[in-house]
Amino acid sequence: MRIAVCPGSFDPVTNGHIDIFGRAADLFDEVIVATGLNPSKTRLFTPGERIDMLTEVCREFPNVRVAGFTGLLTAFCQEQGAVAIVKGLRAVSDYEYELQMAQMNSSLAEVETVFIPTSPEYSFLASSLVKEVAMFGGDVSGLVPDFVRERLITRLDERKRSGA
């Protein structure tokens, strides 16, 4: 049984992420989509909310499950018996940082990183840009699932009203 972990912040999950989940699910027996903590990012959704949205979108993939982790990604992979970390690569600009993380992770544990090139229609897509576009009233349909778009708009409205 070959298990892979597909980690990320997923704040929120986009159609680009879902494309990678499905393609990783074709390559491995089991895929664990795992939301972790990126200390350099501020978050709009709580870990529980992100897990809920991921669970909803992963329902279509029978061999994908969703989890959260708080410590090191490599510790989580070891705990789960995962042989690989799957990351989507949008552009050359992603590669430098992703390569550094892959090498750091392989120095910490026996785990390979597998890069999947993002489908061209999603190569510009990033959760941070989706949030920014939605914040300024832009239409993000087609970039995230409809229910995610609704939650995004609701959360941004709440934030605006509370002055945060």
Ligand code: PNS
């Ligand atoms: O979607 P992101 O923000 O690029 O995801 C980054 C994430 C959460 C996968 C990464 O920050 C991570 O692995 N965090 C866990 C802590 C860790 O293991 N850090 C060392 C990375 S080399």
